Amino acid sequence: MPEAKLGSADAAPVTLQNVAEQAGVSVMTVSRALSGEGYVAEKTRARVLAAASELGYSPNISAKMMRGSRTNVIGVLVNDLQSTVINEIIGAVSVAVRAHNMDLIIYNSIEELGSSTRSGINQIMRGLCDGLLFILPRLKDGYIDMLEQSSLPMVLINYCRTETTLPVVRGDNRMGGREAVNHLLQLGHRRIAFIGGSAHTGQSQERQRGYADALKAAGISVDKQLVAAGDFGQLSGFQATGKLLALAEPPTAIFAANDEMAFGAMDAVRAHGLRVPQDVSVIGFDDIPAASHVHPKLSTLRQPLTAISEAAVQELLRRITGADAQQRAEFPSQLVVRESTGPAPVAGKAPRGKRAAAKH
Incomplete structure (x- = not known):
């Protein structure tokens, strides 16, 4: 039977002693080079890293925990991996963490996190990580209160449901909502509807406030009939738009609180025999990849997810190392004008499709 090589799946784990022998240095030097703590000459560090890579060395996190040392691991806690936006954030966070030679x-978590989960998830993640990033749109207030009492470094990404003493890095949802509606106003629309997402995230409410801000600045009162409820899903956008188009005086434009609901809105407009944007303009929020591939291509507000993710990682590292930190950072969204928004229909001209046909 062939002898198993050091570092292979069949051999004992590679130790610091093995790396030290391979690199021709002391175990202490290897420890400093791999942890980044303490001075090591750059040539020596390079030799140690090369030896560790060649041997397939993997740090023993459990041992580091027992010594109270840093694990060089960042934890990310999420509760909706089906979300395109959350997956994009995770991808950007991963790149940023790797850039700092961390894991x-x-x-x-498949459930909405509440205070009853504190003894499970938090203890697991606390033992494995130097700090935590939370991408949790569905956080109960009791859970936030518990997190505020924790000593573990942590940062919330895109959280805006309630005020908190925890550090938050997010997009400026209110300003983005205002820009979306201003774009529609500049195209001549006055009957502008809003489809909101899940109330528990806080993001939808902020985007709705921006919607109201823009209308107020234009001297237009918010018509409650033009504010519809959704849940950030495409089907809810379809259903909400169906109700909006059934109004005696339907909207000529729809601002959906995210792109997926905007897709549903466009489907509903077409299902009513109307055209986007000739009869009804539609604008979304987020600029997920599919926004530029649907027909017509969706006008939307692009969240700077990469910048948000990188800033969150930087903020967490500052807190881990004890460097000067900031409490909140907001990044503006960018208006992306594509094909789903156009000039408001001429007043008094009946739209083509089922509504027009119903009048004959």
């Missing part, structure tokens, strides 16, 4: 652990 990433992702914990997906």
Whole structure:
């Protein structure tokens, strides 16, 4: 039977002693080179890293925990891996963490997190990570209160449901909502509807406030009939738009609180025999990849997810190392004008399709 090579699946784990012998240095030097703590000459560090890579060395996190040392691992806690936006954030976070020669652990909680989960998830992640990033749109207030009492470094990404003393890095949802509606106003629309997402995230409410801000600035009162409820899913956008188009005076434009609901809105407009944007303009929020591939291509507000993710990682590292930190950072969204928005229909001209046919 062939002898197993050091570092292979069949051999004992590679130790610091093995790396030290391979690199021709002391175990202490290897420890400093791999942890980044303490001075090591750059040539020596390079030799140690090369030896560790050649031998397939993997740090023993459990041993580091027992010594109270840093694990060089960042944890990410999420509860909706089906979300395109959350997956994009995770991808950008992963790149940023790797750039700092650290590892990433992702914990997906399939339930809305409340204070009853504190003894499970938090203890697991606390033992494995130097700090935590939370991408949790569905956080109960009791859970936030518990997190505020924790000493573990942590940062919330895109959280805006309630005020918190925890550091938050997010997009400016209110300003983005205002830009979306201003774009429609500039195209001549006055009957502008809003389809909101799930109330528990906070993001939809902020985008709705921007919607109201823009209308107020234009001297237009918010018509409650033009504000419809959704859940950030495409089907809810379809259903909400059906109700909006059934109004005696339907909207000529729809601002959906995210792209997926905007897709549903466009489907509903077509299902009513109307055209986008000739009869009804539609604009979304987020600029997920599919927004530029649907027909017509969706006008939307692009969230700077990469910048948000990188800033969140930087903020967490500052807190881990004890460097000066900031409490909140907001990034503006960018208006992306494509094919789903156009000039408002001429007043008094009946739209083509089922509504027009119903009048004959």
